Amino acid sequence: xxxxxxxxxxxxxxxxxxxxxxxxxxxxxxxxxxxxxxxxxxxxxxxxxxxxxxxxxxxxxxxxxxxxxxxxxxxxxxxxxxxxxxxxxxxxxxxxxxxxxxxxxxxxxxxxxxxxxxxxxxxxxxxxxxxxxxxxxxxxxxxxxxxxxxxxxxxxxxxxxxxxxxxxxxxxxxxxxxxxxxxxxxxxxxxxxxxxxxxxxxxxxxxxxxxxxxxxxxxxxxxxxxxxxxxxxxxxxxxxxxxxxxxxxxxxxxxxxxxxxxxxxxxxxxxxxxxx
Amino acid sequence: xxxxxxxxxxxxxxxxxxxxxxxxxxxxxxxxxxxxxxxxxxxxxxxxxxxxxxxxxxxxxxxxxxxxxxxxxxxxxxxxxxxxxxxxxxxxxxxxxxxxxxxxxxxxxxxxxxxxxxxxxxxxxxxxxxxxxxxxxxxxxxxxxxxxxxxxxxxxxxxxxxxxxxxxxxx
Numbered sequence: 001x002x003x004x005x006x007x008x009x010x011x012x013x014x015x016x017x018x019x020x021x022x023x024x025x026x027x028x029x030x031x032x033x034x035x036x037x038x039x040x041x042x043x044x045x046x047x048x049x050x051x052x053x054x055x056x057x058x059x060x061x062x063x064x065x066x067x068x069x070x071x072x073x074x075x076x077x078x079x080x081x082x083x084x085x086x087x088x089x090x091x092x093x094x095x096x097x098x099x100x101x102x103x104x105x106x107x108x109x110x111x112x113x114x115x116x117x118x119x120x121x122x123x124x125x126x127x128x129x130x131x132x133x134x135x136x137x138x139x140x141x142x143x144x145x146x147x148x149x150x151x152x153x154x155x156x157x158x159x160x161x162x163x164x165x166x167x168x169x170x171x172x173x174x175x176x177x178x179x180x181x182x183x184x185x186x187x188x189x190x191x192x193x194x195x196x197x198x199x200x201x202x203x204x205x206x207x208x209x210x211x212x213x214x215x216x217x218x219x220x221x222x223x224x225x226x227x228x229x230x231x232x233x234x235x236x237x238x239x240x241x242x243x244x245x246x247x248x249x250x251x252x253x254x255x256x257x258x259x260x261x262x263x264x265x266x267x268x269x270x271x272x273x274x275x276x
Numbered sequence: 277x278x279x280x281x282x283x284x285x286x287x288x289x290x291x292x293x294x295x296x297x298x299x300x301x302x303x304x305x306x307x308x309x310x311x312x313x314x315x316x317x318x319x320x321x322x323x324x325x326x327x328x329x330x331x332x333x334x335x336x337x338x339x340x341x342x343x344x345x346x347x348x349x350x351x352x353x354x355x356x357x358x359x360x361x362x363x364x365x366x367x368x369x370x371x372x373x374x375x376x377x378x379x380x381x382x383x384x385x386x387x388x389x390x391x392x393x394x395x396x397x398x399x400x401x402x403x404x405x406x407x408x409x410x411x412x413x414x415x416x417x418x419x420x421x422x423x424x425x426x427x428x429x430x431x432x433x434x435x436x437x438x439x440x441x442x443x444x445x446x447x
Contacts, residue, residue, distance in 0.1 A: 007323075007356050007357050007360060007441075010327055010356070011353065011357060014330065014331065014349055014353055015350070015353070017331055017346075017349060018334075018345075018346040018347075018349040018350050018353075019346060020346070021334075021335070021338075021344065021345040021346035021349065022344050022345075022346030022347070025338075025344050025345065025346065030339075030345075033339075034339040037336070037339050037340075038339065038340070041287070041291055041340065044288070044291050045291055045294070045295050048291060048292060048295040048296055049295045052295070052296045052299055053299060055299075056299035056300060059300075121291075121294035121295045121298075121340065121341075122294060122295075122298040123294055123298075123340075123341035123342060123343070125304065125305075125306065125387075125390060125391070125394070125410065127390070127391050127394035127395065127399045127402075127406075127410075128341075128343075128390070128394050128399075130341070130342055132294075132340075132342065159342070160342055167342040173399075174394065174399035174400050174402070175394065175397055175398040175399045192400075195304060195402050195405035195406075195409055196304065196405070196409065197304070255298075
């Protein structure tokens with residue numbers, strides 16, 4: 001009681017203010033002010049990122065030296081094998097070029113299929129993995145839209161939008177749930193984020209092996225079918241287990257990505273129904 | 277002028293929280309620059325500026341990280357009461373230890389509140405991960421960061437302030 005004796009009025013008023021802020025936040029009345037604040041602080045964020053990102057990259061590289069050496073050896077072997085496959089992939093390359101021209105990737109514009117955006121900042125805790133991007137409703141972005149890496153892998157979905165910015169919940173966020181399947185086998189499950197910024201495939205049955213590709217199944221209507229998510233990196237459990245524990249390695253390094261694509265031509269089925 | 281410096285420091289700390297802090301994680305915990313700023317202002321300017329900078333910091337940090345500013349305000353709230361409680365406790369604690377304890381207690385509270393906020397928002401309740409990935413690395417980060425900043429400031433001649441509120445004082 002002693003510690004509250006002289007600050008009681010302040011603590012009480014702050015609790016009241018916190019409740020008021022929570023109510024105003026729920027009603028969306030603060031959103032325009034938040035949008036203005038984000039726009040005003042964006043240049044400073046760019047300066048901070050520009051200064052500290054290279055420093056972090058260097059420190060990370062030093063810490064991971066042994067890992068990088070092992071990875072380098074493994075990549076050399078993989079590179080040799082892949083070079084041998086190049087000749088057989090010439091026809092596929094032509095097909096990829098055709099598909100790329102159909103993607104219509106553009107720099108902004110509400111009529112674009114995908115909008116290019118830069119990651120402005122990250123909110124990263126074991127329970128929350130979110131980023132904000134420098135495109136918002138003015139570029140045609142809406143809540144629920146799917147966000148992809150520059151190479152087309154799934155990164156997350158839009159959770160909040162203002163005029164020039166949007167917040168994206170990454171698939172490694174523990175609140176994220178994506179209906180997925182093992183490509184080729186059709187074994188379905190739910191990809192969830194874990195507190196250590198990883199991914200697991202829950203409720204998946206069937207013959208799942210390390211190296212299997214995991215893609216969105218399209219079930220539930222929140223994500224289009226067939227978006228690459230990652231590859232199976234570990235399968236634990238016995239043949240008696242109904243569900244094995246399947247760990248997934250994301251295809252994209254979510255922690256270091258700087259550019260994303262927002263699929264503005266797809267809205268979750270649930271939201272579409274709500275609009276009708 | 278002091279007020280402007282305080283506002284600038286808090287806003288810059290909030291921006292650093294979402295741009296710089298995620299680049300330097302320890303386990304699952306990131307440095308808490310906003311809390312560090314509030315603790316240092318409390319330690320070297322006393323409680324009055326922090327009383328109005330705390331809600332400002334909560335709004336700035338909340339808006340930048342898409343968290344509820346109300347939740348952030350609750351997360352920063354124990355700072356001053358804990359500081360006063362430590363100052364009035366019978367244990368003979370010097371200014372550095374009191375400041376450190378203020379940072380550690382409030383930092384632990386802040387991370388728990390944010391984790392519970394995420395769990396309330398749909399995250400799976402993982403108490404083990406909260407303790408091993410968030411609380412313990414967070415305490416280590418808070419301890420290191422505060423020491424790195426506090427000692428040079430004291431060596432530069434800044435005097436530590438008490439937590440007692442004085443009447444008729446305007447900031």
